Amino acid sequence: MAISFKQIEDKLKTEAKGLLETGKVSLVLAYGKGYDEKHPMPYAAKNAADAANIVFNEYCAANMARYLVRYPRGTKIAIAVKAADSRAVIQLIQEDKVKREDLVLLGIPVYGIKNFKTGEIIDSKTTGGLYNPVLYDILLGEEVHGQPVNSPYDVLVQYEAMDNEARWVFWKKEFDRCIRCYACRKACPMCYCDPCFIDQNKPKWGEKSPDSQGNLMYHLTRFHHLAGRCIDCGECSRACPVDIPLYLFHKKVAKECEEMFGQAAGMSIEDKPVLVNFRVDDSDKILA
Amino acid sequence: MLKKTSISEISDLAAQLMGKGALIAPVREEAGFNFREISDAKQVDLNFYNTIISPKSAFFPQTEDFVRYQTGKDILEATPVELNIKPAFLFGVRPCDVKSFEIMDIHFTGTGAVDPYWQKRREAAAIFGYAFDLNTPADGADFYSTLGIGAADPEGSDVFMIKKGDDLLLKAITPKGEKLLAEMSVLSDATPDDLNYFDDTVAAGRAFKTRFTCVEAKPIAKKFEDLFGNTEFWEKVSNACLSCGACTFVCPTCYCFDICDETLFGKGTRRRVWDACMFTDFTLEASGHNPRTKVYQRLRQKVCHKYSYHIRKYGPISCVGCGRCTRACPVNIDIFSIVDEAMKA
Amino acid sequence: MSFEPKILGIACNWCTYTGADLAGTTRLQYPQNLRVVRVMCSSRINPSFIFRAFQLGADGVLVGGCHPGDCHYNTGNLYARRRLAVAKKILEFSGIEPGRFRVEWISASEGNKFAEVVTEFTQQVKNLGPQTQFKISQ
Numbered sequence: 001m002a003i004s005f006k007q008i009e010d011k012l013k014t015e016a017k018g019l020l021e022t023g024k025v026s027l028v029l030a031y032g033k034g035y036d037e038k039h040p041m042p043y044a045a046k047n048a049a050d051a052a053n054i055v056f057n058e059y060c061a062a063n064m065a066r067y068l069v070r071y072p073r074g075t076k077i078a079i080a081v082k083a084a085d086s087r088a089v090i091q092l093i094q095e096d097k098v099k100r101e102d103l104v105l106l107g108i109p110v111y112g113i114k115n116f117k118t119g120e121i122i123d124s125k126t127t128g129g130l131y132n133p134v135l136y137d138i139l140l141g142e143e144v145h146g147q148p149v150n151s152p153y154d155v156l157v158q159y160e161a162m163d164n165e166a167r168w169v170f171w172k173k174e175f176d177r178c179i180r181c182y183a184c185r186k187a188c189p190m191c192y193c194d195p196c197f198i199d200q201n202k203p204k205w206g207e208k209s210p211d212s213q214g215n216l217m218y219h220l221t222r223f224h225h226l227a228g229r230c231i232d233c234g235e236c237s238r239a240c241p242v243d244i245p246l247y248l249f250h251k252k253v254a255k256e257c258e259e260m261f262g263q264a265a266g267m268s269i270e271d272k273p274v275l276v277n278f279r280v281d282d283s284d285k286i287l288a
Numbered sequence: 289m290l291k292k293t294s295i296s297e298i299s300d301l302a303a304q305l306m307g308k309g310a311l312i313a314p315v316r317e318e319a320g321f322n323f324r325e326i327s328d329a330k331q332v333d334l335n336f337y338n339t340i341i342s343p344k345s346a347f348f349p350q351t352e353d354f355v356r357y358q359t360g361k362d363i364l365e366a367t368p369v370e371l372n373i374k375p376a377f378l379f380g381v382r383p384c385d386v387k388s389f390e391i392m393d394i395h396f397t398g399t400g401a402v403d404p405y406w407q408k409r410r411e412a413a414a415i416f417g418y419a420f421d422l423n424t425p426a427d428g429a430d431f432y433s434t435l436g437i438g439a440a441d442p443e444g445s446d447v448f449m450i451k452k453g454d455d456l457l458l459k460a461i462t463p464k465g466e467k468l469l470a471e472m473s474v475l476s477d478a479t480p481d482d483l484n485y486f487d488d489t490v491a492a493g494r495a496f497k498t499r500f501t502c503v504e505a506k507p508i509a510k511k512f513e514d515l516f517g518n519t520e521f522w523e524k525v526s527n528a529c530l531s532c533g534a535c536t537f538v539c540p541t542c543y544c545f546d547i548c549d550e551t552l553f554g555k556g557t558r559r560r561v562w563d564a565c566m567f568t569d570f571t572l573e574a575s576g577h578n579p580r581t582k583v584y585q586r587l588r589q590k591v592c593h594k595y596s597y598h599i600r601k602y603g604p605i606s607c608v609g610c611g612r613c614t615r616a617c618p619v620n621i622d623i624f625s626i627v628d629e630a631m632k633a
Numbered sequence: 634m635s636f637e638p639k640i641l642g643i644a645c646n647w648c649t650y651t652g653a654d655l656a657g658t659t660r661l662q663y664p665q666n667l668r669v670v671r672v673m674c675s676s677r678i679n680p681s682f683i684f685r686a687f688q689l690g691a692d693g694v695l696v697g698g699c700h701p702g703d704c705h706y707n708t709g710n711l712y713a714r715r716r717l718a719v720a721k722k723i724l725e726f727s728g729i730e731p732g733r734f735r736v737e738w739i740s741a742s743e744g745n746k747f748a749e750v751v752t753e754f755t756q757q758v759k760n761l762g763p764q765t766q767f768k769i770s771q
Contacts, residue, residue, distance in 0.1 A: 256722040275716055
């Protein structure tokens, strides 16, 4: 079964129009026209007329969940979510950044979404191995079945096989390229701290200038802050102007968290994020 | 003076330039090309469209150390960092980026306050401009022709290079370039045919079109002044903006920086690092007050600085249409689409 | 000269730090490579402390807290256990030898254990040699 992007686009438009007309929501977060076909932009439709500007095509990789925290609490928002994006919304609900009752989730079951910078299909790398939204109110289209099931952690094999020294050489090279534009943290739906720890002066956690020491501190701490919260949408890596594969590290941490604590991020609104939770019978083996 | 060399022998030219100073040229990296100082002549690769980060970093590096000091003593010992500048060759700069140096000169040397770091590096460097390939269409993000910059404009370069089949034609534009080319023994003399080709390409470059039609600076500046208080407009265009610094860091005409003191174990460095008006803490004051807390305010500052305040204060638009910000943007915000929309508003 | 590692110890006020005191008052011998910082609870330890310690030249980091269930604040060390486990995995995946970071539960009455752990850990770090990866060159 091939995905009809046009059909999803039409359904998105109809639902958005209906929701805005009836006043159920004051805002629909979806995709709009960019400067050309291949470069759609995140778009916020604010009235029924705006709904006609919504587009959806294979380049709509953006995770719209990151815009949720920008609006005042209590704003009624409808949001277009793909598989990984719906997990981001769940995670935000778990962290009480948004309320379930304020949201209408327009679920998009889809595969074959492409990175607009490289044209590469992102399915096998950064969708958490899912095609269907985990949580939705309205499903736009039919659930996807029969697509190859990717373990989200398959891409890690070659890095886990490296010895410590080789991994250090790999990451040092990657982090040294960082220009500290902070696109990764701004594109991340889970990075909503204001101010971010790296912008603090007292205490000063790391150097502000883009050299290896400050970059290492920034990235390692960010990986820790996203432990058990990263939902594998891959926005950090797609946003990076110098293509640092941050998603690999996030995946590794997510994998370890899943193994240690038996819970993946953003799968149920009943869960608590693993690092603000504990079990008395957590094994000391995890520290070994 | 017009000279030529075969593109397959470009590393010979590179090696000869490296004998005279630092050669800074596009190098293929993981994410694309970037200007780097060349250590091996074979690294020079002219099969690039344009670099990810602009060549401004050759004169205005992301991190520049000013002073080193020691703390913990009664008297603070501080020694300025010696500016060790050697002749440099900036090789393969696209015409729009060459134009950007002219705009940056206004800020670093043209307003009375002279930045010695920029000035000395700039004086020590010879610029080898390189025409865009007119046989391939311009990248969808570029709009240099909109701002009146040709795809093969030699102005501003010391030597200008145009590709002709398997050959590279090099023409000296300034006396500095003239002297340099005369010293390059690996180059051969060009034929009258080559000279015609060179002139034709420069002319064809002026006719080469990127997105949007040609614009005039003054009406845009005026329009943005009128639009300043139109919050609705700015909120609309900044809806998608993440307020990261990707656009400003890749931009050839963004020059904002921060001075920070970084001290460890009693030893410190006062250094200048790039800063971006898109960051929340860019305008944060010591009192805790922040005049630009909203994303739309920061995007408005960026667009208006380039397309309004700069025109009023210094004349030219502070943008060369290289398209880097549009390509680097994680959410595909296109600065000229904002200008276009403003003109229609 | 043989290599003497610098080891940062971060000890909780109620158990491990008191345990270290006990080791001292009972005149137990253990290597002097450990520099102890006292915190009120192991859950006060921000993982960035550990990353920063390695950057500032620590060859090893030893964290001590109360035994799970014995936390002075009831649940502090249960949070810390998860947090520090993640920090350890991050260090490991970034390419630092996992043996340079260790978490131990040492109660106020376990002066012996404190001395043993420090001796053993110091030897372990000694065998690994100087930590060069994270360390900021001066």
